[in-house]
Amino acid sequence: MHIFLTGEIQVGKSTVINKTLNLLNLNYGGFRTYFGENRYSANKILYMNAAAEPKAFDEKNIIARFQEDGAPIADVLKFNSYGSELIRDSKKNSDLILMDECGSLEFKAIEFQREVIDALNGYKPVFGVVKLSSNGWTDSIRNHPDVKLITVTKENRDYLPDILNAMFRYKVWKVHK
DSSP states (O other): OEEEEEOSTTSSHHHHHHHHHHHHOOOEEEEEEEEOTTTTSTTOEEEEEETTSOOOOSGGGEEEEEETTEEEEEOHHHIIIIIHHHHHHHHHHOSEEEEEEEOGGGTTOHHHHHHHHHHHTSSSOEEEEEOTTOOGGGHHHHTOTTEEEEEOOTTTTTTHHHHHHHHHHHHHHHHHO
16 A cells, blocks of 8 residues: 555645654655745745755756746656656665655656556555646556555644554564564
């Protein structure tokens, strides 16, 4: 079983992930996406980096640029190359694959999508976030037979890490038994 979180923006999904990862204390790989200091600007920038690495606000980590007067511009090549590489590496070298976050920006990144689905078809546990308001390719995550989708709310976010820890510990134990 793989677990994906969803929920409103800023409800605490990343906090739940971080607390759960601290409880699990596993070797994890995969990717994280994050905004820079300009998160609340109309002209914000979205970055991607290896899940276990610190945030990097370099040009090479930019995967999308948002514009005040238009749709965001996603770097499809970077999703297909760098994002796919991060997933492939985590399948080989990690106990758990983190995917934070999958959304609508990747709708043209077919290779990246294939890597995500390939990981979901594998045996290694995947822990991720799927954007609440996205559809299209992300429906293949939501509807995957091995994915448990959990909505994070203000009411459950404080106790979810303990529940997720138990769920993953059982899954990892079964896989490595």
